[in-house]
Amino acid sequence: MPKTTPLHATHLASGARMVDFGGWDMPLHYGSQIDEHHAVRRDAGLFDVSHMLALDVEGRGARAFLRHALANDVDRLKAPGKALYSCVLNDAGGVIDDLIVYALAPDRYRVVVNAGTADKDLAWLEAMRVKIAPHARLTPRRDLAMIAVQGPSARERTWNALPALRDGTRELAPFHAHEAGGMLVARTGYTGEDGFELTLPAADAVRAWEALVAAGATPCGLGARDTLRLEAGMNLYGQDMDESVSPLDAGLAWTIDSKPGRDFVGRAALERSASPAVFAGLVLLEAGGVLRAHQVVETACGEGTITSGTFSPTLGKSIALARLPAGTAHGETVRVRVRDKHLAARVVKLPFVRQGRVLINLQDEEKETT
Amino acid sequence: MKLPADLRYTASHEWVRREGDGTVSVGITDHAQEQLGDIVYVEPPKGGRRVKAGETVGVVESVKAASDIYAPVAGEIVGVNDALAGAPEKVNEDAFAAWMYRIRPDNAADIDALLDAAGYEKAASA
Numbered sequence: 001m002p003k004t005t006p007l008h009a010t011h012l013a014s015g016a017r018m019v020d021f022g023g024w025d026m027p028l029h030y031g032s033q034i035d036e037h038h039a040v041r042r043d044a045g046l047f048d049v050s051h052m053l054a055l056d057v058e059g060r061g062a063r064a065f066l067r068h069a070l071a072n073d074v075d076r077l078k079a080p081g082k083a084l085y086s087c088v089l090n091d092a093g094g095v096i097d098d099l100i101v102y103a104l105a106p107d108r109y110r111v112v113v114n115a116g117t118a119d120k121d122l123a124w125l126e127a128m129r130v131k132i133a134p135h136a137r138l139t140p141r142r143d144l145a146m147i148a149v150q151g152p153s154a155r156e157r158t159w160n161a162l163p164a165l166r167d168g169t170r171e172l173a174p175f176h177a178h179e180a181g182g183m184l185v186a187r188t189g190y191t192g193e194d195g196f197e198l199t200l201p202a203a204d205a206v207r208a209w210e211a212l213v214a215a216g217a218t219p220c221g222l223g224a225r226d227t228l229r230l231e232a233g234m235n236l237y238g239q240d241m242d243e244s245v246s247p248l249d250a251g252l253a254w255t256i257d258s259k260p261g262r263d264f265v266g267r268a269a270l271e272r273s274a275s276p277a278v279f280a281g282l283v284l285l286e287a288g289g290v291l292r293a294h295q296v297v298e299t300a301c302g303e304g305t306i307t308s309g310t311f312s313p314t315l316g317k318s319i320a321l322a323r324l325p326a327g328t329a330h331g332e333t334v335r336v337r338v339r340d341k342h343l344a345a346r347v348v349k350l351p352f353v354r355q356g357r358v359l360i361n362l363q364d365e366e367k368e369t370t
Numbered sequence: 371m372k373l374p375a376d377l378r379y380t381a382s383h384e385w386v387r388r389e390g391d392g393t394v395s396v397g398i399t400d401h402a403q404e405q406l407g408d409i410v411y412v413e414p415p416k417g418g419r420r421v422k423a424g425e426t427v428g429v430v431e432s433v434k435a436a437s438d439i440y441a442p443v444a445g446e447i448v449g450v451n452d453a454l455a456g457a458p459e460k461v462n463e464d465a466f467a468a469w470m471y472r473i474r475p476d477n478a479a480d481i482d483a484l485l486d487a488a489g490y491e492k493a494a495s496a
Contacts, residue, residue, distance in 0.1 A: 017407075032462075033433055034408045223407060227433060287455070290411055290431045311410040311433045318410075339429070 005050035006145045006202040007209055014219060022116025024051040026222055033223030037313040040191050040228055041356050044151035045220040046212050051115035054141040054199055055122070061133030062107040068132050068264055069125060070101065071247065073257035077103035083175045083188055085255055087247045088121065089266025093273060094243040095250065097121050098235065100188060102177045107136070110177075110184060110199075112146070114237050128265070145205035147198045149217055150228075152356060154195035155187075161215035162198075162208060169196070190225065192232025192354045227310050230319060233281060233350030239293055240279075240307040240321055246270065249323055250307075251279030251350065278328045281352055282306065282336065282345040283360060284318035289338040291320035291345070298335040298342065301325035306336065314353050315360075321350070371491050372400040374466055378481055379490030382424075382440045385466060386484055393448055394481060395469035398430060398439065401494050403465045406432035409458045414439075414450040414471045421447060421473070423480065428470060430461065443480035445473045 002025040011018065016027035027048065029036060039045045057066060066074045072086030082103055088096040097117040102110040113121045122140055129138050149158045159166040168180045169187075174194070177186035184199040200208060213219060226236070233251075235241055241250035248256070248270060256270065284291055291309030302325040309320035320336075328334070330349045335342040348360045373379075378386040383402035387395045403409060415427035421441040428439040449472035454460060461468040475481060485493060 028434075029407060032408055223434060287411070289413070289429070290433075290436065292436065311408075311431075313433075 005048055006205040007048045007050060010206055010209055016221060019222065021222055024115055026051060029221040029223045030219050033221060034313045036218060036220035036224035037227050039218035040151045040193055040220060040224065041314055044149060044154040044157045044217040046217040047148040047220050047225055049148050050145040052146055053113050053118035054144050055111040055113065056139040056141060057109040057111055057136060059107060059136040062109055062136040065129055065133035065136055066101065066109060067262055069128055071256045071264055071266060073262060074101060074103060080105055081176045081178055083177055083186060087252060087255055090243055091265060091269060093246050093266040093269030095241045095245055095247055096124055096243060098237050102186065104179060116238060143202055144199050145202045147208060148189055149212060150189045150191040150193045150195035152194060157215045157217045158196050161211035190234055191228040192351060227313055230308055230310050231312050231314055231353040233352060236308055246273055248273060248276040275326050277326060278324040280322060280324060280330060281348040281350045282320040282322050283348055285344040285346055288341050288343045291318045291336060296337045297322050297324060299324055299328050301327040312352060315358060319352055373487040373491060375487050378484035378486065380442045380484060381493045384440060384442050386442045386481060388481065393472045393474045395472045396442060397469045398461065398465060400465040403461050406437060407434045408432055409461045412454040412458045412461065412470060415447045417447050417450055419447045421445065439470060441473060442484055443475045445475040448472050448474045
């Protein structure tokens with residue numbers, strides 16, 4: 001039996017096409033994933049992300065435990081409510097998962113991990129907690145639902161739908177969270193747009209979802225979520241990195257806090273690792289197909305691989321995230337093997353799109369190829 | 371399932387329409403486009419190519435996935451719908467109008483051996 005979220009019946013009633021995602025029966029789209037994508041870039045979209053697992057880390061030693069378990073440093077979270085993106089690494093420096101951690105109070109944190117890795121993460125972290133912080137508690141919160149409202153109008157539509165949130169979150173800065181009445185409201189997301197991620201008791205999820213739909217937010221499935229995060233240059237666990245991949249080869253060096261004096265899991269392995277691959281974007285320059293994961297990229301420095309590929313609704317072109325040989329530079333033209341063809345693609349700096357704006361210069365891209 | 375009764379079908383989700391001049395046009399079914407989702411690329415076969423029944427002759431790609439298009443019968447490709455290159459979403463809008471290519475069958479009786487609407491519905495929901 002696949003697992004279901006508190007909004008499952010609501011999705012079915014809305015005619016969603018459902019898909020298995022990490023053991024969860026989740027909406028892929030509610031009609032057109034391209035229309036849903038545009039709704040997020042232009043107005044506001046609504047995502048059920050209750051399949052992700054919230055974990056509470058509380059009590060004496062919680063901070064020390066997370067400083068050891070995570071490759072990024074929770075001590076960077078000075079103000080209460082501040083959020084941090086981090087990887088959890090294994091001893092070989094491979095990525096066990098990527099997550100968001102919110103500092104809610106001294107020695108009280110909320111961690112949100114991926115759905116497909118939740119059981120593995122919990123076992124890994126709990127085994128570590130017993131040793132590092134025997135007095136801290138690690139509590140999985142399957143009693144909670146999570147809804148992301150994303151897009152330029154997302155905050156306004158959230159306040160219209162749930163007016164009680166307005167006062168507490170009007171001044172909330174990006175990458176900060178606010179606790180109010182059993183709900184955690186975070187100004188975070190996975191789309192490259194402004195918006196909120198709401199964590200609330202499961203029993204309140206349907207009412208909140210329906211109020212957000214009534215306020216004009218468009219329900220969006222995992223299809224749009226994938227094209228949005230890809231345009232925003234954000235990695236997807238299991239695709240762009242996994243336990244066999246170093247974060248340094250997945251464009252995640254910025255998430256490793258390697259200031260001296262902190263011993264985190266995976267640190268020694270990262271410090272031994274060779275010169276990293278180039279993790280970059282690709283834009284397909286000619287017709288002939290869609291860039292997809294596992295396609296081979298031919299560059300002047302050798303072969304690379306696409307880790308995620310799709311059709312970008314904002315650009316109207318196929319785009320990808322790719323792991324390329326060291327030495328590959330932004331602006332280079334490479335070839336991607338798509339079936340029997342070798343299609344030209346441009347290597348670009350990530351992201352492709354942020355806050356509704358295209359950040360790669362397509363005019364120049366096209367001129368250079370002619 | 372939307373399935374015009376005057377068409378023939380394949381288990382690989384093509385529809386086949388007799389055009390009255392000895393050729394047949396081929397597209398993918400409404401069920402197939404619904405499964406694929408938003409279609410963003412259609413690659414039909416080249417005109418003049420000789421194909422065997424069941425041979426891969428083209429590809430259709432949605433945001434989600436790539437899917438091959440097959441020849442329903444042996445014959446020669448005698449035309450392609452170039453309009454789909456610039457407007458692949460037409461396949462989503464009306465799959466039974468968005469023909470992809472025409473084929474002149476070597477043996478007209480091969481068309482009769484394809485699935486009818488009821489047969490396809492059974493095959494597609496299996």
